Amino acid sequence: MDKLDTELKKTCIDSRHLQLEKAPLPESGILIGWLRQMLLIREFEVRTMQAYQNRLIGGFCHVYIGQEAVAVGSIASLNLDDPIVLAYRCHGHALVRGMDPKYCMAEMFGRIGGCAKGKGGSMHMFDAPHHLYGGHGIVGAQTPLGTGLAFATKYEDEVLEDGKSSHVTLCYLGDGALNQGAFYEAMNLAGLFNLPVIFVLENNRYSMGTSIERGTTMANELHTKSDAHGIEHAIVDGKDVLSLYQSFKSIVDWCRTESRPFFVEAQTYRYKGHSMSDPRKYRTQEEEAREDEVDCIARLEKFLCQEHDVTPDGIKQLTRQVKTQVREAVEWAKESPETPMEELYKDVYVDHWGPFTGTSKPQMMQDEPQ
C-alpha cells in the first residue's frame, strides 16, 4: 500500500507521458447521492445472498460487497450516454447506472420482469436505455467488446456525424482478466486505433481463490501491462470514492478530448467469496479483518459527517430508504411471473423462421422507453 499512499498524496495523476490535475469534488448533495448508491448496492447484495441461500437465485452469483466505491465514483465521472461494459460481478454497476433494483433482482430470480427477461441471470445485466452493454461471464471477454464500443462511438461521431469523437467507454475487468490474452489484444487495438476506452481494473486481489501474486507476473507493477501498449495509466484507491472520482473525472475528460485509451487500477477488496459457494479458505481472517477496517461506506459517512453537516440520523434515514427500496424490489421480483415458455424460442434471431419467434423488448424498456 506504500505506493498507493504516495499516489494518493499527490494532487495530480502522474502517468508515463502525462500529468493530469485531479478534478474538484462536486457539491454535497451529489456526495450524499453517492452514499445512497453505495448503501443501495450493499443492501441489494445482502438481500441477494439471502435470496440465493433461500434458493430464489440459482447458478453462479457474485456479489460486489466491499467494492462499491469503484462503480459509484467511476460512473459518476461519465456522461449518461457514455457506454459501459462489465465482467460478471455486475449488479452494483447496473444499479449505479440507473437500473431499477427490481429488474436486476427479477433477472436473478429468472423471471419475465428481469432486465433480460430472466435469460441472462446474475452475470449478465444489460440495460440499453442506460447504455449498459452487459455483464459478461467469460473472464476478459468483455475487453474487446469495450474496445468495440469505443470504436463505435468514434465511428458514429466522426464518420456518421462528421464531427469529433465525443464519447468515452468504461470497460471494467477484474484482476483475473489480466492473465487472459483477449485483454492484451483489446489494449493493442485501443492503442493502435486511438480509441476512447478506459480499462478499469478492479483489483480485488483474488481471481477466484488465486491471489494476484500467484497468478500475475509483475503483480506490484501492473502499469507495465498498459505501458507495453503505449497506454497511460493511473492507480486509485478503490475504497475512497472521493479521490477515486477526482482521478476518474480528469481521466475521462482527457480521454474524451484526446480520443485515447487509459488503464486505471482501482485497488480494492471483495469482502465475500468469489461466488456464493466460496468458503474463502485461501486467505486469513486477519487479512479480512484488516480490510474490513477500511470500508468505503464508513469512510464516506465519516467524511460527510465531518465536512458536510450530515448527521448519523440522516445516514440512518438513507439506510432505511434503501432497505425499503430493496425490500420492494425483492417483493416485485417474487411477484413477477416465471418467464413463459414462449420466451424459449424468442430472441434467438431477430426475424421469425423455423421454430424461432423473433424478438421482443423486456418490460424494463417498455416501462422506461429510451
Next chain:
Amino acid sequence: MSERIIEFREALCEAMSEEMRTDQKVFLLGEEVAQYNGAYKISKGMLDEFGPRRVIDTPISESGFSGMAIGAAMRGLRPIVEFMSWSFSLVAADPILNNAAKMLYMSGGQFGCPIVFRGNDGAGGQLGSTHSWCIESLYANVPGLKMAIPYDAYDAKGLLKTAIRDDNPVFFLESERLLSITGHVPEEDYTVPFGQALIRRQGADCTIISFGRPLYFCQEAAIELAKEGIDCEIIDGRTIRPLDIETMVTSVKKTNACVVVDQSWSFASIGSEVASQIHRYCFDDLDNFVHRVHSDDVPTPYASNLEQAYLPNTRKICEAVRGATYNT
C-alpha cells in the same frame, strides 16, 4: 440482358462496396484488407473508394478484432469481418460463438449483433492441417448464427448482400479454390434469399445434396454417372442455417435415393444432420439409407496425393451414388 462475366472475388467485392455505398454503418475490417488490397484481392480498390476509416487493416489479432467488431455491432453498426481463413477464426471462437451468436438472447432482446464474418473455408491446396479447416459442422451447431456457403459468382454477390442486410450474425464461408472462377452477375441490384436451396441439375434417380465447393465434384460425378445410366439431381443448399430441408425432401421423394456430400468431417456434421432429417421426413420414400461423403476422418494431410484422396472427391461421390441406387 447481356451477360456480364466477372470473377467470384469481384462479385464479393461488388456486394460489399454496393452495401457500403448505401449504408454508412457498414464497414470492412480484417488482416490485409486495406493497403494490401486483401490477402486474396477480394477487397481490391475498396480502401481507395472508402478510405481508412471504413476499410480497416487490423493486426493479426482475430480474438481482439472480432470482439471489437461485435462491440461495434451491439451499437447498431454493421461490420464485415474478413478472416483471411476461417481456420484462424478458431482463436476467436469465444467472441464469435459466445458473444455474437448469443448476445440477443442473453440480453433479453436488447442488443442484437448485425455482423458478417467471412473468409476462406476448407482445403486450399496443400496448406496442411491447421490451415484447411471446414468449420461449418463445428459452428453450425450453435443457435443464434446464420451460415451461408456460395457456389458461384452470382450467389456470392446475392448471398453476401443478404448477409450484410441481415440483422443477425452471419457466417459466410467462401472457398479459396473458387475465387477465380467466373460467372454471370447482372448489373442491377439483386439479392439471393437465405433458406432457399437451388436445384443445380435435374435428375430422376438420385438426389445429391451439397454446399459450396464440393458441388463442383458433384457435377463431375453426375456427368460420369450419366454415362452409366444413373440420372442425378443436384441440390445446392446455399445456406446451412437456415436449412431448406423442404426442397431436399421434395427431391428425395421423387428420386427415392439420397447422397449428402459435406466437406467437413463425418462425425456430428452437416452431413449427419441432413441425412438424419432426410431419414425422418422421407422414411417411407427411401429405397436405401442416405449415403454420405465427407473428408476422411483424419487431419488434412499435406502431401498432394493424400490430400486429393482425403477430400470429398468425384470418385467418392460416384461410389456413394452407386451404393445408394444399388448399382454397385
